[in-house]
Amino acid sequence: MKGLAVAAAGCLTIAACADNAILEVELDLPPRPSTTPLYAFVQARAADKFPLPDPWGGSDLGAVELGDARYVDSISLLTSETNVDVNIKVRFCEDPRCTSIPDDNAPECWFHLEHPFYVGKRTFWSARVAAIPMDGDAHHRTEVLVDRCQIRGCVEGDLSDYCRVDGRHLCED
Amino acid sequence: MMPAVRVLILAVALPLLAASAAQAQGHEPSDAALAEARALFMAGQAAVDAGRWADAVTNFSRAYELSRVPAALYNLGFALRALGRHREARDAFTRLLERHARMDRQLRQDSRAYRDEEAGRVAVIQLTGLDPDSHYDIRFDGARFEDGGDRPFRLESDAGSHTLTARAPGIRPFVWEGVLSDGQRLTIEVALVPEGGATPSGPIGPGPTPPPNDSGGGLLSSPWFWLGVGVVVLGAGAGLGYFFYQDAQLDPQSDRVYEL
Numbered sequence: 001m002k003g004l005a006v007a008a009a010g011c012l013t014i015a016a017c018a019d020n021a022i023l024e025v026e027l028d029l030p031p032r033p034s035t036t037p038l039y040a041f042v043q044a045r046a047a048d049k050f051p052l053p054d055p056w057g058g059s060d061l062g063a064v065e066l067g068d069a070r071y072v073d074s075i076s077l078l079t080s081e082t083n084v085d086v087n088i089k090v091r092f093c094e095d096p097r098c099t100s101i102p103d104d105n106a107p108e109c110w111f112h113l114e115h116p117f118y119v120g121k122r123t124f125w126s127a128r129v130a131a132i133p134m135d136g137d138a139h140h141r142t143e144v145l146v147d148r149c150q151i152r153g154c155v156e157g158d159l160s161d162y163c164r165v166d167g168r169h170l171c172e173d
Numbered sequence: 174m175m176p177a178v179r180v181l182i183l184a185v186a187l188p189l190l191a192a193s194a195a196q197a198q199g200h201e202p203s204d205a206a207l208a209e210a211r212a213l214f215m216a217g218q219a220a221v222d223a224g225r226w227a228d229a230v231t232n233f234s235r236a237y238e239l240s241r242v243p244a245a246l247y248n249l250g251f252a253l254r255a256l257g258r259h260r261e262a263r264d265a266f267t268r269l270l271e272r273h274a275r276m277d278r279q280l281r282q283d284s285r286a287y288r289d290e291e292a293g294r295v296a297v298i299q300l301t302g303l304d305p306d307s308h309y310d311i312r313f314d315g316a317r318f319e320d321g322g323d324r325p326f327r328l329e330s331d332a333g334s335h336t337l338t339a340r341a342p343g344i345r346p347f348v349w350e351g352v353l354s355d356g357q358r359l360t361i362e363v364a365l366v367p368e369g370g371a372t373p374s375g376p377i378g379p380g381p382t383p384p385p386n387d388s389g390g391g392l393l394s395s396p397w398f399w400l401g402v403g404v405v406v407l408g409a410g411a412g413l414g415y416f417f418y419q420d421a422q423l424d425p426q427s428d429r430v431y432e433l
Contacts, residue, residue, distance in 0.1 A: 018421045046433050061429050076425030079433040086433070122423055156356035157293035160286050165255040170355060
Protein backbone atom coordinates (compact mmCIF):
# COMPACT_ATOMS: atom_id res chain seq x y z
CA MET A 1 0.00 0.00 0.00
CA LYS A 2 2.86 2.30 0.87
CA GLY A 3 4.40 1.54 -2.53
CA LEU A 4 1.19 2.49 -4.28
CA ALA A 5 1.03 5.76 -2.43
CA VAL A 6 4.62 6.55 -3.35
CA ALA A 7 3.98 5.69 -7.00
CA ALA A 8 0.87 7.88 -7.09
CA ALA A 9 2.68 10.75 -5.40
CA GLY A 10 5.53 10.41 -7.88
CA CYS A 11 3.15 10.57 -10.81
CA LEU A 12 1.52 13.67 -9.41
CA THR A 13 4.84 15.36 -8.80
CA ILE A 14 6.02 14.71 -12.32
CA ALA A 15 2.67 15.72 -13.75
CA ALA A 16 2.69 19.02 -11.89
CA CYS A 17 5.75 20.21 -13.83
CA ALA A 18 5.34 22.01 -17.14
CA ASP A 19 7.29 20.44 -19.97
CA ASN A 20 6.44 22.97 -22.63
CA ALA A 21 8.02 26.29 -23.36
CA ILE A 22 6.58 29.42 -24.91
CA LEU A 23 8.16 32.28 -26.80
CA GLU A 24 5.91 35.30 -27.03
CA VAL A 25 6.75 37.12 -30.24
CA GLU A 26 5.78 40.67 -31.11
CA LEU A 27 6.40 41.92 -34.63
CA ASP A 28 5.89 45.61 -35.17
CA LEU A 29 4.91 45.69 -38.83
CA PRO A 30 5.01 48.69 -41.16
CA PRO A 31 1.98 50.09 -42.99
CA ARG A 32 1.42 49.12 -46.61
CA PRO A 33 3.31 51.42 -48.95
CA SER A 34 0.42 51.90 -51.39
CA THR A 35 -3.27 51.21 -51.67
CA THR A 36 -2.57 47.78 -53.13
CA PRO A 37 -3.49 45.08 -50.61
CA LEU A 38 -0.42 43.62 -48.96
CA TYR A 39 -0.14 40.84 -46.41
CA ALA A 40 2.48 39.97 -43.81
CA PHE A 41 2.86 36.21 -43.83
CA VAL A 42 4.79 35.04 -40.79
CA GLN A 43 6.45 31.64 -40.65
CA ALA A 44 8.44 30.08 -37.83
CA ARG A 45 10.42 26.86 -37.83
CA ALA A 46 13.12 24.99 -35.95
CA ALA A 47 16.33 26.30 -37.46
CA ASP A 48 18.15 22.97 -37.63
CA LYS A 49 15.53 21.50 -39.97
CA PHE A 50 14.46 24.59 -41.87
CA PRO A 51 17.31 26.85 -43.05
CA LEU A 52 16.25 30.36 -43.90
CA PRO A 53 17.15 30.26 -47.61
CA ASP A 54 14.96 27.19 -48.22
CA PRO A 55 11.26 27.39 -49.04
CA TRP A 56 9.29 26.00 -46.11
CA GLY A 57 6.38 23.62 -46.45
CA GLY A 58 3.83 22.76 -43.83
CA SER A 59 1.01 24.70 -42.21
CA ASP A 60 1.35 28.26 -41.03
CA LEU A 61 -0.61 30.95 -39.31
CA GLY A 62 -2.86 33.12 -41.43
CA ALA A 63 -1.38 36.28 -42.87
CA VAL A 64 -2.06 39.75 -41.50
CA GLU A 65 -3.31 42.36 -43.93
CA LEU A 66 -1.31 45.54 -43.58
CA GLY A 67 -3.20 48.79 -43.21
CA ASP A 68 -2.47 52.48 -43.25
CA ALA A 69 -0.82 52.40 -39.83
CA ARG A 70 1.74 50.20 -38.17
CA TYR A 71 0.45 47.00 -36.60
CA VAL A 72 1.87 44.79 -33.88
CA ASP A 73 1.37 41.11 -34.62
CA SER A 74 1.51 38.98 -31.46
CA ILE A 75 2.29 35.31 -31.85
CA SER A 76 2.87 32.60 -29.25
CA LEU A 77 5.36 29.96 -30.32
CA LEU A 78 5.10 26.67 -28.43
CA THR A 79 7.45 23.77 -28.26
CA SER A 80 8.48 20.95 -26.01
CA GLU A 81 11.96 20.81 -27.52
CA THR A 82 13.81 23.63 -25.93
CA ASN A 83 17.31 23.10 -27.22
CA VAL A 84 16.54 24.60 -30.59
CA ASP A 85 17.18 27.79 -32.48
CA VAL A 86 14.27 29.30 -34.33
CA ASN A 87 14.06 30.82 -37.78
CA ILE A 88 11.34 33.33 -38.52
CA LYS A 89 10.40 34.68 -41.91
CA VAL A 90 8.11 37.63 -42.47
CA ARG A 91 7.07 37.72 -46.10
CA PHE A 92 5.22 40.66 -47.58
CA CYS A 93 2.91 39.20 -50.21
CA GLU A 94 0.08 40.23 -52.46
CA ASP A 95 -1.69 36.96 -51.71
CA PRO A 96 -2.61 35.97 -48.13
CA ARG A 97 -0.86 32.61 -48.61
CA CYS A 98 1.97 34.05 -50.67
CA THR A 99 1.01 31.83 -53.61
CA SER A 100 0.61 34.38 -56.39
CA ILE A 101 3.32 34.54 -59.01
CA PRO A 102 4.74 37.95 -57.96
CA ASP A 103 5.04 36.57 -54.44
CA ASP A 104 7.86 34.30 -55.59
CA ASN A 105 10.08 37.34 -55.18
CA ALA A 106 8.22 38.86 -52.24
CA PRO A 107 10.26 41.03 -49.90
CA GLU A 108 11.20 39.13 -46.77
CA CYS A 109 12.62 39.79 -43.32
CA TRP A 110 14.53 36.92 -41.80
CA PHE A 111 15.32 36.41 -38.15
CA HIS A 112 17.46 33.73 -36.57
CA LEU A 113 16.80 33.44 -32.83
CA GLU A 114 19.42 31.65 -30.80
CA HIS A 115 18.03 29.30 -28.14
CA PRO A 116 14.83 31.15 -27.30
CA PHE A 117 13.04 28.35 -25.39
CA TYR A 118 13.42 27.06 -21.83
CA VAL A 119 11.31 24.28 -20.33
CA GLY A 120 8.53 25.62 -18.16
CA LYS A 121 9.49 29.22 -18.90
CA ARG A 122 7.89 31.99 -20.89
CA THR A 123 10.28 34.09 -22.91
CA PHE A 124 9.75 37.18 -25.00
CA TRP A 125 11.19 38.67 -28.16
CA SER A 126 10.05 41.59 -30.21
CA ALA A 127 11.23 43.15 -33.41
CA ARG A 128 10.37 46.25 -35.33
CA VAL A 129 10.27 45.98 -39.08
CA ALA A 130 10.89 49.60 -39.92
CA ALA A 131 9.93 49.28 -43.55
CA ILE A 132 9.29 46.65 -46.15
CA PRO A 133 12.56 45.66 -47.82
CA MET A 134 12.50 47.23 -51.24
CA ASP A 135 14.73 47.44 -54.29
CA GLY A 136 18.26 48.07 -53.22
CA ASP A 137 18.21 45.50 -50.43
CA ALA A 138 19.92 42.31 -51.47
CA HIS A 139 17.21 40.08 -52.91
CA HIS A 140 14.64 42.27 -51.11
CA ARG A 141 15.67 40.55 -47.91
CA THR A 142 17.04 41.54 -44.55
CA GLU A 143 18.49 39.09 -42.06
CA VAL A 144 18.86 39.60 -38.33
CA LEU A 145 20.65 37.30 -35.89
CA VAL A 146 19.26 37.47 -32.37
CA ASP A 147 21.67 36.47 -29.61
CA ARG A 148 20.31 34.24 -26.86
CA CYS A 149 21.10 36.92 -24.30
CA GLN A 150 18.64 39.23 -26.05
CA ILE A 151 15.75 36.86 -25.45
CA ARG A 152 13.83 38.38 -22.58
CA GLY A 153 12.37 36.43 -19.70
CA CYS A 154 12.60 35.20 -16.14
CA VAL A 155 13.16 38.64 -14.65
CA GLU A 156 11.09 41.76 -14.32
CA GLY A 157 12.13 44.97 -15.99
CA ASP A 158 14.20 45.59 -19.07
CA LEU A 159 17.83 44.60 -18.93
CA SER A 160 20.70 45.23 -21.29
CA ASP A 161 21.07 41.48 -21.64
CA TYR A 162 19.49 38.44 -20.08
CA CYS A 163 22.51 36.30 -19.33
CA ARG A 164 24.42 35.76 -16.16
CA VAL A 165 28.09 36.56 -15.90
CA ASP A 166 28.94 32.91 -16.60
CA GLY A 167 27.04 33.08 -19.88
CA ARG A 168 23.97 31.15 -18.76
CA HIS A 169 20.62 32.66 -19.62
CA LEU A 170 18.52 33.86 -16.71
CA CYS A 171 15.93 31.24 -17.62
CA GLU A 172 18.45 28.44 -17.25
CA ASP A 173 18.28 26.65 -13.92
CA MET B 174 31.20 30.55 -23.07
CA MET B 175 34.01 32.71 -21.79
CA PRO B 176 32.33 35.64 -20.14
CA ALA B 177 33.24 38.98 -21.59
CA VAL B 178 33.20 40.28 -18.07
CA ARG B 179 36.33 38.46 -17.08
CA VAL B 180 38.23 39.99 -19.97
CA LEU B 181 37.08 43.36 -18.83
CA ILE B 182 38.20 42.65 -15.30
CA LEU B 183 41.68 41.70 -16.41
CA ALA B 184 41.93 44.54 -18.85
CA VAL B 185 40.93 47.32 -16.54
CA ALA B 186 42.16 46.19 -13.21
CA LEU B 187 45.90 46.25 -13.32
CA PRO B 188 46.46 49.68 -14.85
CA LEU B 189 44.03 51.15 -12.40
CA LEU B 190 45.62 49.43 -9.48
CA ALA B 191 49.01 50.72 -10.54
CA ALA B 192 47.64 54.21 -10.51
CA SER B 193 45.93 53.65 -7.23
CA ALA B 194 47.44 56.45 -5.25
CA ALA B 195 46.38 58.99 -7.82
CA GLN B 196 42.90 57.65 -8.19
CA ALA B 197 42.05 57.05 -4.56
CA GLN B 198 39.68 59.71 -3.36
CA GLY B 199 39.85 61.11 0.13
CA HIS B 200 42.12 58.32 1.24
CA GLU B 201 45.86 57.95 1.06
CA PRO B 202 46.76 54.32 1.54
CA SER B 203 50.21 53.48 2.84
CA ASP B 204 52.68 51.56 0.74
CA ALA B 205 52.15 48.53 2.91
CA ALA B 206 48.39 48.75 2.48
CA LEU B 207 48.80 49.08 -1.27
CA ALA B 208 51.08 46.08 -1.39
CA GLU B 209 48.59 44.01 0.56
CA ALA B 210 45.76 45.29 -1.62
CA ARG B 211 47.69 44.33 -4.73
CA ALA B 212 48.23 40.81 -3.40
CA LEU B 213 44.56 40.50 -2.50
CA PHE B 214 43.59 41.80 -5.91
CA MET B 215 45.69 39.18 -7.65
CA ALA B 216 44.25 36.52 -5.36
CA GLY B 217 40.80 37.73 -6.35
CA GLN B 218 41.71 37.39 -10.02
CA ALA B 219 42.92 33.85 -9.41
CA ALA B 220 39.71 33.05 -7.55
CA VAL B 221 37.69 34.35 -10.51
CA ASP B 222 39.71 32.20 -12.90
CA ALA B 223 39.02 29.18 -10.70
CA GLY B 224 35.33 30.00 -10.42
CA ARG B 225 35.63 30.61 -6.68
CA TRP B 226 33.46 33.68 -6.70
CA ALA B 227 32.86 33.77 -2.95
CA ASP B 228 36.61 33.93 -2.37
CA ALA B 229 36.85 36.60 -5.03
CA VAL B 230 34.29 38.68 -3.15
CA THR B 231 36.34 38.49 0.03
CA ASN B 232 39.57 39.38 -1.75
CA PHE B 233 38.22 42.26 -3.80
CA SER B 234 36.30 43.63 -0.84
CA ARG B 235 39.38 43.72 1.35
CA ALA B 236 41.50 45.05 -1.52
CA TYR B 237 39.10 47.94 -1.91
CA GLU B 238 39.01 48.67 1.79
CA LEU B 239 42.76 48.97 1.79
CA SER B 240 43.32 50.82 -1.46
CA ARG B 241 40.05 52.54 -2.43
CA VAL B 242 40.91 51.61 -6.00
CA PRO B 243 37.84 51.68 -8.24
CA ALA B 244 38.90 48.53 -10.10
CA ALA B 245 38.65 46.53 -6.89
CA LEU B 246 35.13 47.80 -6.27
CA TYR B 247 34.23 47.15 -9.88
CA ASN B 248 35.42 43.57 -9.63
CA LEU B 249 33.65 43.18 -6.31
CA GLY B 250 30.42 44.18 -8.05
CA PHE B 251 31.01 41.57 -10.73
CA ALA B 252 31.79 38.82 -8.27
CA LEU B 253 28.63 39.61 -6.30
CA ARG B 254 26.69 39.61 -9.55
CA ALA B 255 28.05 36.19 -10.44
CA LEU B 256 26.92 34.86 -7.09
CA GLY B 257 23.40 36.17 -7.61
CA ARG B 258 23.82 38.68 -4.78
CA HIS B 259 22.17 41.32 -6.88
CA ARG B 260 21.33 43.73 -4.09
CA GLU B 261 24.93 43.95 -2.96
CA ALA B 262 26.15 44.06 -6.57
CA ARG B 263 23.86 47.00 -7.28
CA ASP B 264 25.11 48.77 -4.17
CA ALA B 265 28.73 48.13 -5.14
CA PHE B 266 28.23 49.65 -8.59
CA THR B 267 26.27 52.53 -7.08
CA ARG B 268 29.07 53.20 -4.60
CA LEU B 269 31.58 53.02 -7.43
CA LEU B 270 29.72 55.64 -9.44
CA GLU B 271 29.24 57.90 -6.44
CA ARG B 272 32.74 57.74 -5.04
CA HIS B 273 34.79 57.64 -8.22
CA ALA B 274 33.32 60.26 -10.45
CA ARG B 275 36.58 60.69 -12.37
CA MET B 276 37.11 57.10 -13.38
CA ASP B 277 37.55 55.95 -16.95
CA ARG B 278 34.60 56.87 -19.13
CA GLN B 279 34.07 53.37 -20.49
CA LEU B 280 34.29 51.89 -17.01
CA ARG B 281 31.77 54.41 -15.78
CA GLN B 282 29.43 53.64 -18.65
CA ASP B 283 29.68 49.92 -18.00
CA SER B 284 29.23 50.40 -14.28
CA ARG B 285 26.07 52.36 -14.87
CA ALA B 286 24.69 49.66 -17.17
CA TYR B 287 25.46 46.90 -14.68
CA ARG B 288 24.08 48.89 -11.79
CA ASP B 289 20.79 49.28 -13.66
CA GLU B 290 20.78 45.63 -14.64
CA GLU B 291 21.37 44.49 -11.09
CA ALA B 292 18.75 46.88 -9.77
CA GLY B 293 16.25 45.15 -12.02
CA ARG B 294 17.11 41.79 -10.49
CA VAL B 295 16.58 42.81 -6.89
CA ALA B 296 13.37 41.38 -5.45
CA VAL B 297 11.20 43.64 -3.31
CA ILE B 298 8.85 42.50 -0.57
CA GLN B 299 6.15 44.80 0.67
CA LEU B 300 4.36 44.06 3.92
CA THR B 301 0.84 45.33 4.27
CA GLY B 302 -1.49 45.08 7.23
CA LEU B 303 1.05 46.30 9.78
CA ASP B 304 -0.25 48.78 12.34
CA PRO B 305 1.40 52.16 11.60
CA ASP B 306 1.48 53.00 15.32
CA SER B 307 3.26 49.81 16.34
CA HIS B 308 6.83 48.77 15.90
CA TYR B 309 7.54 45.22 14.90
CA ASP B 310 10.46 42.94 15.28
CA ILE B 311 10.89 42.01 11.60
CA ARG B 312 13.41 39.40 10.68
CA PHE B 313 14.29 38.19 7.23
CA ASP B 314 16.28 34.97 7.10
CA GLY B 315 17.09 35.62 10.72
CA ALA B 316 18.50 39.09 10.15
CA ARG B 317 16.71 41.93 11.88
CA PHE B 318 15.28 44.75 9.79
CA GLU B 319 14.64 48.02 11.59
CA ASP B 320 10.97 48.96 11.53
CA GLY B 321 11.07 52.72 11.15
CA GLY B 322 7.28 52.94 10.98
CA ASP B 323 7.02 53.41 7.21
CA ARG B 324 3.96 51.69 5.82
CA PRO B 325 3.82 49.60 3.83
CA PHE B 326 7.07 48.17 5.12
CA ARG B 327 9.48 47.33 2.30
CA LEU B 328 12.60 45.27 2.15
CA GLU B 329 14.83 44.08 -0.64
CA SER B 330 16.21 40.64 -1.25
CA ASP B 331 17.83 38.35 -3.75
CA ALA B 332 16.12 35.39 -5.36
CA GLY B 333 15.82 32.13 -3.46
CA SER B 334 14.03 30.56 -0.50
CA HIS B 335 13.43 32.92 2.37
CA THR B 336 11.73 33.18 5.73
CA LEU B 337 10.22 36.31 7.14
CA THR B 338 8.85 36.78 10.65
CA ALA B 339 7.06 39.72 12.22
CA ARG B 340 6.59 39.93 15.96
CA ALA B 341 5.08 42.44 18.36
CA PRO B 342 3.96 42.23 21.98
CA GLY B 343 0.51 40.71 22.31
CA ILE B 344 0.53 39.48 18.71
CA ARG B 345 1.06 35.99 17.50
CA PRO B 346 4.28 35.72 15.50
CA PHE B 347 3.60 36.01 11.79
CA VAL B 348 5.72 33.72 9.65
CA TRP B 349 6.08 33.70 5.85
CA GLU B 350 8.15 31.21 3.95
CA GLY B 351 8.50 31.29 0.20
CA VAL B 352 10.63 31.51 -2.88
CA LEU B 353 11.49 34.75 -4.64
CA SER B 354 12.63 35.08 -8.22
CA ASP B 355 14.91 37.70 -9.71
CA GLY B 356 13.25 41.10 -9.76
CA GLN B 357 10.02 39.85 -8.20
CA ARG B 358 7.72 42.34 -6.53
CA LEU B 359 5.78 40.58 -3.79
CA THR B 360 3.16 41.97 -1.46
CA ILE B 361 2.52 39.99 1.72
CA GLU B 362 -0.54 40.68 3.79
CA VAL B 363 0.50 40.23 7.39
CA ALA B 364 -2.21 38.52 9.42
CA LEU B 365 -2.16 40.08 12.89
CA VAL B 366 -3.82 37.77 15.36
CA PRO B 367 -3.86 38.77 19.04
CA GLU B 368 -2.40 36.24 21.39
CA GLY B 369 -5.17 34.41 23.18
CA GLY B 370 -7.60 35.47 20.48
CA ALA B 371 -10.09 33.25 18.74
CA THR B 372 -8.78 29.75 18.27
CA PRO B 373 -10.25 26.87 16.36
CA SER B 374 -13.11 25.38 18.24
CA GLY B 375 -11.60 21.94 18.41
CA PRO B 376 -8.33 20.18 17.92
CA ILE B 377 -7.26 19.75 14.30
CA GLY B 378 -6.43 16.20 13.38
CA PRO B 379 -7.84 12.78 13.59
CA GLY B 380 -10.60 12.18 16.09
CA PRO B 381 -10.58 9.55 18.73
CA THR B 382 -9.39 6.22 17.52
CA PRO B 383 -12.39 3.97 16.98
CA PRO B 384 -12.38 0.59 18.63
CA PRO B 385 -11.10 -2.20 16.41
CA ASN B 386 -13.78 -3.68 14.25
CA ASP B 387 -13.46 -7.38 14.56
CA SER B 388 -16.02 -8.01 11.87
CA GLY B 389 -13.82 -6.28 9.20
CA GLY B 390 -10.76 -8.36 9.80
CA GLY B 391 -11.71 -10.86 7.17
CA LEU B 392 -12.14 -8.21 4.47
CA LEU B 393 -8.81 -6.52 5.21
CA SER B 394 -6.98 -9.76 4.93
CA SER B 395 -8.47 -10.48 1.51
CA PRO B 396 -6.05 -9.97 -1.44
CA TRP B 397 -9.03 -9.03 -3.63
CA PHE B 398 -9.80 -6.13 -1.34
CA TRP B 399 -6.25 -4.78 -1.62
CA LEU B 400 -6.21 -5.37 -5.36
CA GLY B 401 -9.35 -3.26 -5.61
CA VAL B 402 -7.80 -0.55 -3.46
CA GLY B 403 -4.72 -0.60 -5.63
CA VAL B 404 -6.73 -0.18 -8.82
CA VAL B 405 -8.69 2.70 -7.33
CA VAL B 406 -5.57 4.46 -6.04
CA LEU B 407 -3.70 4.12 -9.33
CA GLY B 408 -6.75 5.20 -11.32
CA ALA B 409 -7.21 8.24 -9.15
CA GLY B 410 -3.50 8.99 -9.41
CA ALA B 411 -3.60 8.76 -13.19
CA GLY B 412 -6.65 11.02 -13.34
CA LEU B 413 -5.18 13.59 -11.02
CA GLY B 414 -1.85 13.31 -12.82
CA TYR B 415 -3.47 14.13 -16.14
CA PHE B 416 -5.32 17.03 -14.56
CA PHE B 417 -2.18 18.46 -12.96
CA TYR B 418 -0.20 17.92 -16.15
CA GLN B 419 -2.70 19.90 -18.17
CA ASP B 420 -2.94 22.54 -15.47
CA ALA B 421 0.83 22.93 -15.17
CA GLN B 422 1.48 23.62 -18.87
CA LEU B 423 2.14 27.19 -19.88
CA ASP B 424 -0.72 28.90 -21.70
CA PRO B 425 -0.01 31.11 -24.69
CA GLN B 426 -0.78 34.80 -24.27
CA SER B 427 -1.72 35.36 -27.89
CA ASP B 428 -4.65 34.02 -29.88
CA ARG B 429 -2.22 33.35 -32.69
CA VAL B 430 -0.45 30.20 -31.60
CA TYR B 431 2.03 28.17 -33.58
CA GLU B 432 3.54 24.93 -32.38
CA LEU B 433 6.99 24.19 -33.72
